[in-house]
Amino acid sequence: MDYKGAGVDIDSAGALVARVRDLARSTYTSGVLSDIGAFGGVFRPELAGLDDPVLVASADGVGTKLKVAFAAGRHDTVGVDLVNHCVNDILVQGARPLFFLDYLATGALRPDVSAAVVAGVADGCRANGCALLGGETAEMPGMYAAGEYDLAGFVVGIADRRRLVDGRGIVPGDVLIGLPSSGLHTNGYSLARRIVFETLGLGVDSRVDELGCTVGDELLRIHRSYLRAVWPAVEAGLVKGLAHVTGGGLTDNLPRILPPGCSAHIDRGAWRAPPIFTFLQARGDVPTADMYRTFNMGIGMVLVCNRGAEPELLAALAEAGEAGAVRIGTVRPGAPGVAYRGADGGP
């Protein structure tokens, strides 16, 4: 008996490593000192111009959006989702990404699928100017169903300590600016899948007129990166707080950056939730409060600024190509939390 007989094919893994190496190289920035194949990746951060350099790191996964990718046989977008999600998570602290590492686990290695997944990761890294510094592709017989895999990622960014964004300066009277999401991003898929695939019996190839596309196209829309749009405003010191609207929706994510005595008041009428959200709510008979605590409802990122800085912030966002920025509410005195008014009659 040998290792291959036990379900692990080191040679086939070796061929994949060569493809992954080329993909990783396509993302290399000037900071990368090592090539893939060493035990760890080596990165030399540019520290010039930083008074007090700090590292900001985050780990995340793609969640059950992967199940939609499996059903659609489309494996080259979930990696972009993953990178963008991680990049947004450190952006909201005021950091720009330096490098990324991925973890891809399967039951039986299918090199073409794995290469497509990593190609997506590399696409995401290039688009965000961060290097794919390393990663792990694990073949774990008996752990994953045939054709399935899990994907996690890890990003490290850098910031100047005095420029970190942490929401501490937020006060009543501040303004909440929302940036549009592209769809579900990577949150709420367990509920969305249940409604779409189980309750409605649709498949990834089913076309839904309300959505203007197939279920697969809608549910695989790529999680946006807000780096390009938001970074100039961060550098200009225009934002006091940033919230990435992920699992838990606006309801759970906004309070993460609110200091004591500050409550977020959201006017649901300020923007129009994209059709996928109204579709899921109606067909799934989901209470409004659950919608806002599960999905991003069309707002993927929230910026908090002084009322007086709002025009300058909106101009900086527009300059960076973000045309859809909209004031979605204000900060008022109260316990940290989110109060909604407008359409749907409150949570």
Next chain:
Amino acid sequence: MDYKGAGVDIDSAGALVARVRDLARSTYTSGVLSDIGAFGGVFRPELAGLDDPVLVASADGVGTKLKVAFAAGRHDTVGVDLVNHCVNDILVQGARPLFFLDYLATGALRPDVSAAVVAGVADGCRANGCALLGGETAEMPGMYAAGEYDLAGFVVGIADRRRLVDGRGIVPGDVLIGLPSSGLHTNGYSLARRIVFETLGLGVDSRVDELGCTVGDELLRIHRSYLRAVWPAVEAGLVKGLAHVTGGGLTDNLPRILPPGCSAHIDRGAWRAPPIFTFLQARGDVPTADMYRTFNMGIGMVLVCNRGAEPELLAALAEAGEAGAVRIGTVRPGAPGVAYRGADGGP
């Protein structure tokens, strides 16, 4: 229908977050600037004394050693395995760890199990002096079998660029020093499990006289961290190359650090492989070449040094508490690769 109905319990996840936060806090070093709950963890590296600071990062998983933990219902050691594995992977480049992030994915959240896993991660972090800076606990209904989970980790360390260890200076005549492993560490479990559980029909509670313990005890022995033993020698500049003996064994890992023109010649008679390896080879009828390309065979870390530096290196290792260091071979002219002699009559 709501999110809980779809298999994701945000409230129960919230309770777990509180326990994880306490575990993470127990690992905090002076560099940690943020508390868990922010979107990303913030770490201020101590740069004083470093001429040209570089970051070294690595991602890894535990592999199907997890399956043994599931069978044994013992969830608090795999996290230590994971941290130690990652720490060794950057140690071999000459870096000491700063911080760690974990990714834990399950089908249905079992807070006690998840907390035990993270407790192991925190134990590993404390023992290696690195902070558990963040992580992700993902509940993915339908992705994992009941009672199962996957666990991955990411470590970031720091080094002075001119002190990086990369094997480039290795020349024929250099000496290979091996450090003992504690058992299988985290590699070769798919093959080991097949032999032990399928071929032999043993269970985790079966006692095996040759091993002097139960199957579960043997297979869950913790992957050693070599940081404490090896770091003084790295700081003293005594090592020219370091190889962590992971998947692929000595056969695949030693060549990763050998420059062109250098071949590793290993004398298998120089150390005695622990009983688990002879047990697996005999009962699984595994060819010797496969054994050395699948398992660590009792050597978890290899250090390469000048012949003249050998006594000083062995003394530094002994001083650091590493009594079992042994010369396992030498570097000779040849193509990068490993040639074996001694017991078993060659590969």
